[in-house]
Amino acid sequence: MKKMVHFIHTILILTMMTSCAQQDKDLHTLESSLTFLTSDECMGRSTGTEGNQLAASYIADQYKTFELDTYNDQYYHHYKQSTYDPATATQELTVFYKDGTQKSYVYGLDFLGSMIEDTSVKTQITTDIHDLDDKIIIVDEHTPAFNFRQSNAVGRFKKTDVLFKSNHVRSDDKFSVEITNTLYDDLMSKDVDYVTYKDNVSTEEKEVNNVIGILKGKDSTHALVLSAHFDHVGFAGDTIFRGAIDNASGVAILLELAERLKKRSLEEPFDMDIVFAALNGEEYGLMGSKAFVPSIKEHYHFLYNINMDCIGKKDGGDLAVNSQREELLLNKKLQEALFNHFSESDIPVTDQFYGLSDHYSFNRMNVPGVTIGQGEVFGENDTTSIHTPEDTVDIVDYDYMNRVVDVLYDFIIHHDGNMFRRHEDVSLSVTGARWIERNLLHPLTA
Structure with a gap:
């Protein structure tokens, strides 16, 4: 009887260990991260919202699980920026x-406007x-x-197949x-008297x-900054x-x-942090990276940045290594190495400009940095598009993402x-930097 009890006890322990190991493995997969960050709870992760903070807490919890060192005694780097509340920001069209x-149409379902204060x-x-003169023009192809x-x-x-949102x-x-x-x-087939918006x-x-989070290396005067924006x-x-x-x-x-x-550093520390x-x-104009880069530069003598933005779209085209102001050769060595x-x-890669991302905040402060992301993410060639309701886990290629992680x-x-x-x-020259910020960070919603 004792042998039977001991056998059952052993089986239970092994089962529990297997279950815990599986839970631990599942906790950190690409799929589990994407599932949480795109969940109803995160509500699109707009900066300043409860969903955005839930996403931040999730990331901090992962850092803690991995036993990364904190930044200035905590995982959060605080800064201030102007935001709006999507719960109270509404648009009305009748x-x-x-x-x-x-007929009154549904905001976010039938129409979506560029947000302009005090419009009526x-x-x-x-x-x-x-x-x-003083009319609304209806635009189609x-x-x-x-x-x-x-x-x-x-x-x-403007007629569109799918609504595109900006912050x-x-x-x-x-x-x-x-x-x-x-x-x-409706507007084309019926006689319209007037509209209110x-x-x-x-x-x-x-x-x-x-x-x-920080992984300490042998020389903490040098660092690679791996970055990705979590807001949407x-x-x-x-x-x-x-x-x-x-x-x-x-x-x-x-x-x-x-x-x-x-895990690799436990075998031998890296040469740098x-x-x-x-x-x-990022969706407000790189505000988080603009605040962070001056702060991180105070901690290190030398930095470089690899930023990751929009990777794993099934119809997203080839991977692009994207940088700014290439005529200055600031990023040439890094770009060529990547x-x-x-x-x-054997991952096709191209050099093309597909939009601005957080690497620019490093570049504008003389730090080498590039963004890695796919080149067709805005619906080119009748594909799906980011910033629309199409951008869900259904369009994600996890095998491709894993290959990029490996590389x-x-x-x-x-x-x-x-x-x-x-x-x-x-x-960057002052004139050049101002031109980029004026024309690329705040584009007019098409």
Whole structure:
């Protein structure tokens, strides 16, 4: 009997150990990270929201599990930025028809406008670019080219297959609203008397967080900063913009690298520190990285940055190694090394500009840095698009993400101690930096 009890007890222990090991393994997979970050609880992770803070807490908990060192005695790097609350930011659009009927359309489902403070209009619509005075122009694929910004139109309704959302709040005298095919058909097939449109949005400054963990190396005057932004564009009405590719994918890769590199360091420490930076506020114009880079530069003599943004989209095209101001050669050595490493690993890679990301905050302070991300993420060639409700875990290629993780892991080990820096000092000109910020960080919603 005792032998039987001992046998059963042993089986129970082994079962519990297997279960715990499986739970521990499942906790840190790319899929589990993406599932949580795109969940209803995170609500699109817009900076300053409860969902954004839940995402930050999740990342900090992973750092703690991996036993990474803290940054300034905690995993949170606090900074302040202007934000808006998606729960109170609403838009109203009602169409009044000549037969005396009216219909109010659903924000986030039927239409989605660029957010402009204090917008309220009651006016007629037109499809004629020569009849724009104080009207809303309806734009589709057949509309002739014209200068909307310099026209007399008060606003624009643009037909689209899927709604695209931005987090930029503007003070402007013109608004642009994306409308679905259903709303477009209503406007085109019925006699419209006038429409009313109202934008209810206001901003406030909040203290928010980047989430930073550090893997200490032999020389803590040098560091590689691996980064990925964890914020996204939140929600509009009942529609959640989950941001699986943009950029839960980059955060999942960041966490996977943190776990694997930490385990590798237990065999032998790396020659330099590795900083894991989950950055906030990217969708507001790189606000988190703008606040973080001056701070991290005070801790190290030399840095370089690899930023991960939008990786693993099934129809996302080849991987791009993206940098800014290449004529200054600030990132040439790093870019060439990454190109060679990915090419040798049989992952197609290209040099193309597909948008600005947090590496620019490093570049503007004379720190080498590039973003790795796929080149077709904005719906090119009739593919799915980020910043739309399409960006869910359904469009994620986990095998591709794992391959990228493997290559980056190998690259970091192979190039441990290399700073990829120029001998002479290079910095962006004030004029060049201002042009990029004015034209690329705050683009007008199309």
